[in-house]
Amino acid sequence: MKMRNIRLPRRAFGALLLGVAALATLATANAAPSTSFSVTGAVQQPKTYDAAALAAISNTTQTVSFLSGSTPQTHTYTGASLWNVINASTPVLGSNKNDVLNRIVLATGTDGYRVVYSLGELNPNFGNRPDLVAGAETINGVSAPLGADGFARTTAPGDVKGGRYLSNLVSLDVRASGSTATGIGGGVSTSFSVSGAVKTASSFNLAALQGLTSVTETVGGVSYTGVSFWDFLNKTVGLSLDPAVKNDVLNKYVVATGSDGYKAAFSLGELSSDFGNESVMIAYSADGQSLGTNGFARLVVPGDVKAGRWVSNLVSLEVLSAAAAPVPEPAHWALMAAGLVLLGVAKAKRRRG
Numbered sequence: 001m002k003m004r005n006i007r008l009p010r011r012a013f014g015a016l017l018l019g020v021a022a023l024a025t026l027a028t029a030n031a032a033p034s035t036s037f038s039v040t041g042a043v044q045q046p047k048t049y050d051a052a053a054l055a056a057i058s059n060t061t062q063t064v065s066f067l068s069g070s071t072p073q074t075h076t077y078t079g080a081s082l083w084n085v086i087n088a089s090t091p092v093l094g095s096n097k098n099d100v101l102n103r104i105v106l107a108t109g110t111d112g113y114r115v116v117y118s119l120g121e122l123n124p125n126f127g128n129r130p131d132l133v134a135g136a137e138t139i140n141g142v143s144a145p146l147g148a149d150g151f152a153r154t155t156a157p158g159d160v161k162g163g164r165y166l167s168n169l170v171s172l173d174v175r176a177s178g179s180t181a182t183g184i185g186g187g188v189s190t191s192f193s194v195s196g197a198v199k200t201a202s203s204f205n206l207a208a209l210q211g212l213t214s215v216t217e218t219v220g221g222v223s224y225t226g227v228s229f230w231d232f233l234n235k236t237v238g239l240s241l242d243p244a245v246k247n248d249v250l251n252k253y254v255v256a257t258g259s260d261g262y263k264a265a266f267s268l269g270e271l272s273s274d275f276g277n278e279s280v281m282i283a284y285s286a287d288g289q290s291l292g293t294n295g296f297a298r299l300v301v302p303g304d305v306k307a308g309r310w311v312s313n314l315v316s317l318e319v320l321s322a323a324a325a326p327v328p329e330p331a332h333w334a335l336m337a338a339g340l341v342l343l344g345v346a347k348a349k350r351r352r353g
Contacts, residue, residue, distance in 0.1 A: 034150035041174040043089035079134030101264040110168040181316035183261030189295035189313040196319035199238030226283035259313035
């Protein structure tokens with residue numbers, strides 16, 4: 001079969017160039033500094049914020065220090081409380097007790113980088129973390145817009161490293177945790193399962209927990225003994241992370257379920273020793289005694305204002321990943337460009353016909 005050279009009409013060729021230009025423009029826009037972000041998902045009032053709308057919310061200023069690689073950095077940020085921004089859209093909650101604790105928010109930047117926060121860590125009644133959606137920063141006494149970091153970014157005071165200081169914010173997507181674990185109808189638990197994005201899905205009873213390296217912490221005058229929640233997830237069962245995804249641990253969270261079905265989510269960024277480094281514990285004794293009606297194991301969360309995330313009678317831990325929020329993909333751009341080309345060809349044929 002002999003191949004023939006194909007010559008596009010001049011107008012069709014022009015459409016091809018326009019399509020390629022559109023593709024390049026979309027690709028560039030996807031990596032450009034952000035100018036607005038949306039609050040969407042499981043909320044009653046989706047909102048979009050630009051610089052003026054963000055500045056209209058009650059602002060606060062915070063000075064934070066963190067590591068960028070191995071280099072210490074100190075910045076002063078001005079912005080709105082991340083919780084206040086989310087809460088202004090009124091998250092949709094179920095009828096379960098403290099259902100806000102079974103919700104997460106996925107923050108995404110223009111480059112696709114994403115970070116999970118649990119609503120429990122942000123809520124003033126529980127974790128009360130003072131994270132901001134910041135619109136300006138001060139370095140060495142000079143205040144300026146964020147520039148290449150977009151018009152807004154999130155902050156994470158107390159984080160050891162800067163992985164949760166997400167720049168070029170374009171989306172805050174509120175979601176239910178997606179946990180599928182069920183309780184056992186209440187009562188005293190004797191074991192819990194570990195499933196999801198872990199290397200070893202397994203079950204633990206009291207003897208198994210007592211065989212692990214123990215930690216002790218006094219909270220509210222009670223001395224609790226158990227195992228570090230982070231070390232248990234990271235070392236004992238092992239997390240299943242994608243090495244091709246930058247800081248993939250920040251895209252994951254764990255949901256604890258009690259025997260009565262009560263649930264609380266924690267972002268792994270909150271727990272990780274590289275980031276939030278919260279000293280949450282899976283406790284199995286209090287003042288040297290068993291936990292009694294609280295089951296053989298419960299979570300102890302020293303930093304919580306209220307004890308809502310102290311899940312007792314633990315029966316399940318699920319490590320879950322947050323799927324990326326819908327964004328234009330390169331393949332979509334290519335299809336758009338191809339569509340422009342075909343449209344140009346069709347128009348050229350009609351004119352010549």
